Structure formats: structure tokens, C-alpha cells
Amino acid sequence: VLSSPDTFHPLPSRPHIENSPRPRARPPSPGLRKRIPSSKDDGHKMRFKFGNGKQPTFNAEDASVRMHLKGRPVVLYKPTDIETSYNINSSSALPDNKLKLEWVYGYRGRDCRSNLYSLPTGEIVYFVAAVVVLYDPKDGYQRHYLGHNDDVKCIAIHPDKLKIATGQVAGLELDPRLPQVHIWDAVSLTTLHVLDSFDRSVACLSFSKADGGAMLGVVDESNDHVLSVWNWQKEVKITEAKSSKDQVLLCEFNPQIQGSIVSCGKNHINFWSLEGGQLVKKQGLFERHEKPKYILCLGFTANGDVISGDSSGNVQVWTKGRKIAQILESAHDGPVFCICAIRDGFITGGKDGGIKKWSENLQTVKQTQLPEESGSVRTIASNDKGQLLVGTKKNSILLGDFEADFQTIVHGHVEELWCLAVHPSKAQFLTGAYDKQLVMWDATNHTSLWFKTFDDGIQSASFYPCDNNIIAVGMTTGRWLILDSSNLELITVHTDGNEQHDVIKFSPDGKFLAIGSHDNMIYIYNVSDDGRKYNKHGKLSGHSSYITHFDWSADSQNIQSNSGDYELLYWDVQSCRQMTSAPSMRDIEWATQSCTLGFTVLGVWPEGADGTDINSVARSTEGKLLASGDDFGKVHLFKYPAVQPRSSSHNYSGHSSHVTSVQFMAGDDRLISTGGQDCSTMQWKVV
Numbered sequence: 236v237l238s239s240p241d242t243f244h245p246l247p248s249r250p251h252i253e254n255s256p257r258p259r260a261r262p263p264s265p266g267l268r269k270r271i272p273s274s275k276d277d278g279h280k281m282r283f284k285f286g287n288g289k290q291p292t293f294n295a296e297d298a299s300v301r302m303h304l305k306g307r308p309v310v311l312y313k314p315t316d317i318e319t320s321y322n323i324n325s326s327s328a329l330p331d332n333k334l335k336l337e338w339v340y341g342y343r344g345r346d347c348r349s350n351l352y353s354l355p356t357g358e359i360v361y362f363v364a365a366v367v368v369l370y371d372p373k374d375g376y377q378r379h380y381l382g383h384n385d386d387v388k389c390i391a392i393h394p395d396k397l398k399i400a401t402g403q404v405a406g407l408e409l410d411p412r413l414p415q416v417h418i419w420d421a422v423s424l425t426t427l428h429v430l431d432s433f434d435r436s437v438a439c440l441s442f443s444k445a446d447g448g449a450m451l452g453v454v455d456e457s458n459d460h461v462l463s464v465w466n467w468q469k470e471v472k473i474t475e476a477k478s479s480k481d482q483v484l485l486c487e488f489n490p491q492i493q494g495s496i497v498s499c500g501k502n503h504i505n506f507w508s509l510e511g512g513q514l515v516k517k518q519g520l521f522e523r524h525e526k527p528k529y530i531l532c533l534g535f536t537a538n539g540d541v542i543s544g545d546s547s548g549n550v551q552v553w554t555k556g557r558k559i560a561q562i563l564e565s566a567h568d569g570p571v572f573c574i575c576a577i578r579d580g581f582i583t584g585g586k587d588g589g590i591k592k593w594s595e596n597l598q599t600v601k602q603t604q605l606p607e608e609s610g611s612v613r614t615i616a617s618n619d620k621g622q623l624l625v626g627t628k629k630n631s632i633l634l635g636d637f638e639a640d641f642q643t644i645v646h647g648h649v650e651e652l653w654c655l656a657v658h659p660s661k662a663q664f665l666t667g668a669y670d671k672q673l674v675m676w677d678a679t680n681h682t683s684l685w686f687k688t689f690d691d692g693i694q695s696a697s698f699y700p701c702d703n704n705i706i707a708v709g710m711t712t713g714r715w716l717i718l719d720s721s722n723l724e725l726i727t728v729h730t731d732g733n734e735q736h737d738v739i740k741f742s743p744d745g746k747f748l749a750i751g752s753h754d755n756m757i758y759i760y761n762v763s764d765d766g767r768k769y770n771k772h773g774k775l776s777g778h779s780s781y782i783t784h785f786d787w788s789a790d791s792q793n794i795q796s797n798s799g800d801y802e803l804l805y806w807d808v809q810s811c812r813q814m815t816s817a818p819s820m821r822d823i824e825w826a827t828q829s830c831t832l833g834f835t836v837l838g839v840w841p842e843g844a845d846g847t848d849i850n851s852v853a854r855s856t857e858g859k860l861l862a863s864g865d866d867f868g869k870v871h872l873f874k875y876p877a878v879q880p881r882s883s884s885h886n887y888s889g890h891s892s893h894v895t896s897v898q899f900m901a902g903d904d905r906l907i908s909t910g911g912q913d914c915s916t917m918q919w920k921v922v
Contacts, residue, residue, distance in 0.1 A: 292323070667693030678900060707739050839861070
């Protein structure tokens with residue numbers, strides 16, 4: 236997390252209420268992360284042992300499984316259509332299907348820099364979560380480098396434009412795993428080399444240019460922000476030196492001067508030279524000029540002079556020594572976030588959303604302004620057609636030039652993402668986040684069809700079962716609303732309680748709407764006039780913690796629900812009463828299976844689970860597959876029903892934060908997953 240003027244502040248955890256377990260959020264640091272079972276891409280078997288060490292047991296007399304989550308007993312009753320010879324100790328089979336990552340929605344611009352480049356193939360390369368994306372906006376395809384297992388933080392392109400280096404934070408799986416730098420081939424996407432002698436995280440990196448890219452400079456996020464120089468082909472460290480106690484944001488090899496490196500960040504800019512295998516540092520001198528709090532970006536002129544931009548809006552030109560030769564005061568209104576060197580000058584972008592082209596003699600040649608909704612300019616790159624690629628702090632990428640308007644080619648959420656709803660019949664889905672944006676996506680063309688910004692953060696959403704464009708949206712404030720997606724007309728707004736609505740769902744027949752709230756209640760509304768009129772029917776009261784999931788029965792008469800203290804309760808909707816005889820509900824047909832506690836999904840829970848490790852499950856429409864999303868960035872695919880405690884699954888990496896939701900699309904040919912604080916949405920093809 237940066238503490239500079241462009242800081243991204245992580246969101247607080249979910250609101251805490253009495254008797255609630257820990258919030259469902261990713262652990263804050265590698266040292267505090269939970270251990271995750273080791274796994275392989277071809278599936279794994281999980282030993283079913285919970286935090287208190289008690290094994291689940293099967294009671295043949297009443298056909299129930301008793302398991303414990305964080306010391307609490309959970310009793311699950313076997314449906315009669317599960318074979319009578321059920322043996323809790325039997326092994327399970329992997330599903331016949333697998334998942335393949337098809338598309339990644341989003342971009343990480345909010346708190347990273349210099350992470351957008353154009354390749355000779357016409358592809359642009361950037362990262363989000365643990366995925367490096369190679370995207371061709373003209374031909375409309377993506378390729379993905381999936382070698383990392385946690386947040387990718389920085390990227391560098393080799394001078395040959397065929398090799399790419401990417402750095403990440405410490406990984407989740409093999410504890411302790413040091414932060415890594417991967418050097419990989421941009422054509423085959425194969426990993427060529429891995430460097431891993433770093434502390435905490437890789438802050439920034441750069442290939443050398445003057446010698447054809449033989450060296451790689453890397454700065455980590457240790458207390459001294461160590462700068463190391465590597466012969467990356469031999470995976471040998473040439474030398475290292477303490478860079479600064481203060482935060483280092485960038486390091487760059489000078490393209491004109493061999494062995495020359497410049498690094499910058501909070502309160503400093505350093506000029507390094509590689510002499511006799513050792514790094515020699517000289518600090519930049521501001522002399523009569525006011526020293527800025529941050530040097531935020533770097534660039535180089537054709538003769539090797541260094542250009543820097545600072546947090547005060549100024550641009551400095553440094554001679555080949557370490558003194559300022561010229562300064563452009565107030566080049567931008569606010570921090571200068573990026574500098575892009577071009578043939579006849581350079582381009583700058585700032586927090587003010589402005590983009591300026593400067594001549595070699597430091598005169599403004601052209602300028603333009605991004606729309607306010609696009610956000611601040613985070614980074615700029617040019618492609619082989621002379622167009623500009625602009626990454627913004629609002630996690631979007633725009634394409635354009637000074638003569639024409641910029642078009643958004645990558646749209647992303649900026650704050651924690653929990654809301655996901657798939658269309659009942661079309662290849663479309665909704666996402667909503669705490670950034671107050673609701674976005675409708677086309678899963679075929681991989682584009683956003685529309686987005687709307689509300690006054691409150693968005694927690695949940697649901698499509699009306701008939702294709703009439705009606706959408707229900709649950710907010711973080713106790714409000715919920717009905718929207719017509721054809722014209723974005725707001726039909727009605729209601730308020731129930733003052734806490735977030737974690738789940739909102741129409742009944743299969745469209746006659747009811749249920750809202751599961753963080754205040755422990757499920758509110759029921761009668762629905763009429765094709766989803767345009769709502770009257771309060773009642774509320775389901777009985778849970779002792781916040782509602783996490785619920786499902787409607789296929790006949791719209793009952794609801795099963797989970798809460799934050801690991802309860803599985805059943806309800807009669809007409810009377811709004813709890814069905815206290817759980818065994819009598821064992822054979823109810825449920826329209827969906829999103830409850831994470833249930834006999835048919837008991838196999839999704841990993842070793843050491845405390846009850847909040849599984850954030851989401853989803854049964855495919857045909858009822859053959861079960862997907863889950865967990866706190867460790869993994870998406871799992873099981874055979875449904877997953878009734879064995881040691882259920883086997885294929886598991887997939889890509890997210891770097893807790894996976895907040897998974898849902899199959901209509902037709903079961905795709906699965907959508909959302910990442911909480913990585914703000915990404917991933918589309919998986921079922922193969």
C-alpha cells in the first residue's frame with residue numbers, strides 16, 4: 236500500500252456484529268495468512284479435518300453427517316436419492332470437466348505504475364490480480380500468463396520485446412515462499428527463469444537497455460528497499476545495495492548509458508552506476524529548488540538525460556550528473572504520475588486527468604483531458620500506430636490520441652467486489668462493487684454493455700426469472716432497488732434495516748423477492764406487475780448472525796439459508812416461519828445450491844477450515860458440476876453432489892484475493908468468478 240498522494244487505501248473488513256466470526260477477507264500479510272493445502276492442477280484430495288481436529292461422522296440411524304466448524308456442530312441430513320450404501324470414508328472422483336481461463340475483466344492501475352505496454356504483435360500487456368494479460372483489442376482475444384500465485388506488482392519488457400519480467404508479492408501456498416520475479420516468453424507464455432531472493436514484495440524492476448537486456452534490476456520492499464542487479468539468464472545476482480529507507484516506486488536502466496540506473500520514490504531520486512561489479516549511489520540534488528515529497532515517475536531523453544515528475548506537479552530534467560538542468564513548474568495541476576518518452580519529445584500524464592505532449596526543448600505541443608469518469612492518468616504507452624494507451628487510477632485502459640476522443644477498451648472495478656449475478660438465459664452477467672458501480676457484461680464479446688453509478692456501495696444483485704430486463708440490487712446501506720436494464724430506469728427503492736444486504740434473489744416463479752441482510756433477517760416481498768411492483772410480505776427471523784447465502788426451492792415455497800455462525804435453517808415462505816424439523820426438508824428440490832453448508836456440498840470444505848474459508852459455491856444448471864471460491868484465491872471444480880468429506884477437485888489460480896462469488900452461466904458452458912480486493916472478474920470456459 237502506497238502512502239503517496241495517490242495512495243490506494245484498502246477497504247475495511249465487513250462490518251462486525253455480535254456473535255459474528257471473523258470477516259471474510261484476505262489476511263493482511265504473508266506472516267498472518269492461513270496455511271492452504273498443497274495442490275496440483277490435475278486435482279487434489281483434501282483431508283477432512285476442521286479447526287478443532289474432529290472428524291465428521293455419519294449416523295446411519297437418521298442418515299446424517301455431523302461435522303464441526305470452529306467448534307460448532309453442524310448436522311446435515313442425507314437426501315434419499317443419495318445411495319443407501321453411502322459410506323463417509325469412500326473416496327470421490329474428479330469431475331470429467333475442467334476449467335480454462337477465457338477472459339479477465341479489469342486492470343490494476345489504482346496502486347501500481349508503469350504496468351502497461353504495447354508489443355509488436357499488436358497486443359497490449361498489463362496485469363490484474365495474479366494474471367498477466369496479453370490483449371489484442373483489434374482482434375479481440377486475450378492470452379494469459381499464469382505462472383504467479385499471488386498479486387503481480389510490477390512488469391518490465393526486454394528490449395527484444397519477446398521476453399517479459401514480472402514481480403509478485405510473497406505467495407500464499409508454500410509457506411514461507413519468498414516473493415518472486417518470473418522471466419517468461421511472450422510468445423509461448425513459458426517461464427524461462429525464476430528469481431526469488433527478495434523480501435516482502437517486488438516493488439519494481441527494469442531490464443538494461445544499452446547492453447541489449449543482459450541485466451535485470453530489481454527493488455524489493457524490505458526496510459532498506461534493496462536494489463539488486465542480476466544476470467537473469469544465469470539466475471545469478473551480480474550485486475546489491477541498500478536503496479533507501481523510504482519507499483521506492485521505480486527503478487529504470489538508462490537506455491543510453493551502460494550500467495546506469497535511476498531509482499526514485501519518497502523524498503529521493505538516486506543515480507546508480509555499476510562499477511567493477513558494485514553499485515555506486517549518488518543522490519539527486521535539488522539545491523535551490525524545493526524538494527518534493529515524492530518523485531513519482533521517470534523518463535529519458537534521446538541523449539540520456541533523465542526526466543522526472545513529482546508530487547507537486549513539476550517536471551525536472553537532470554543532466555548526466557545528479558543536478559537539475561531545467562524544471563517545468565506546474566506542468567500538471569497535482570502530481571505527475573507518468574512520463575512516456577517518444578521520438579520527438581515526451582508525454583506526461585497527471586492526477587488532474589490531463590495528458591500533455593512536450594517537445595525536446597520542453598514546450599507544450601499538444602494536450603488533452605480525459606473525462607472525469609475515467610479517473611487520473613496512471614501510465615501511458617504508445618503503440619506502433621502512434622496511438623496512446625492510457626491506464627487510469629480507476630482501473631481502466633483507454634486508447635486514443637490527441638486528435639480524437641479516447642475510448643475505453645478495458646473497464647474495471649476499483650473497490651472490493653462481492654456482487655455477481657448471471658442472466659437466466661443470455662450470455663450476460665452483472666457485477667457490482669463498493670465503488671458504487673453496477674456493470675452489465677457481455678460474456679461473448681467480453682465488453683461492458685453499460686454501467687451505472689449509484690449513491691451507495693453495491694453488495695448483491697439478481698435478475699428477474701423472466702427475460703423482462705428487471706434487476707434487483709442490494710446495497711451496503713440497507714437500501715435495495717429495482718432497475719430496468721433496458722433504459723436504466725430506477726423503478727423503486729426500498730430500505731430494510733441499515734446494514735448491507737448480502738444476498739438478494741427472486742423466487743423461481745417471480746412472485747417473491749427475498750433479501751438476506753447483515754442484520755440477521757431475510758426480508759420477503761410479494762412481486763407483481765412483471766417485477767415492477769413490490770409489497771412487504773414479512774421477514775424470516777431466527778438466525779443469530781448475518782445471512783451469508785440462501786436458496787429458493789424449485790416450487791418457490793421454501794428457503795434454505797446459511798448465516799455467519801454456520802447455521803443451516805429452513806423456512807416456509809407463505810407463513811414466514813422456520814421449519815424446525817430439518818430431516819423433513821432433506822428431499823426438497825432446490826432451484827440453486829449457493830448455500831455453502833449442506834449435505835450435497837460438504838466435500839468442498841478444506842482441512843483446517845474455520846467456516847469462512849469457502850465464500851461461495853454454485854451448482855451447474857444440469858446438476859453435474861459444483862464450483863467453489865475460497866479465501867485463498869482459488870476456484871475449485873467438483874463433481875456434484877460433493878458428499879464425501881475427501882471430495883476431489885480441480886483447482887485454479889488467477890485471483891490474488893478472496894474469491895467472493897462463483898456462478899455458472901446459462902447453458903453451463905462458462906463459469907464466472909469475482910475477486911474481492913483484487914477487483915477482478917474472471918470468465919472460465921467449461922471444457
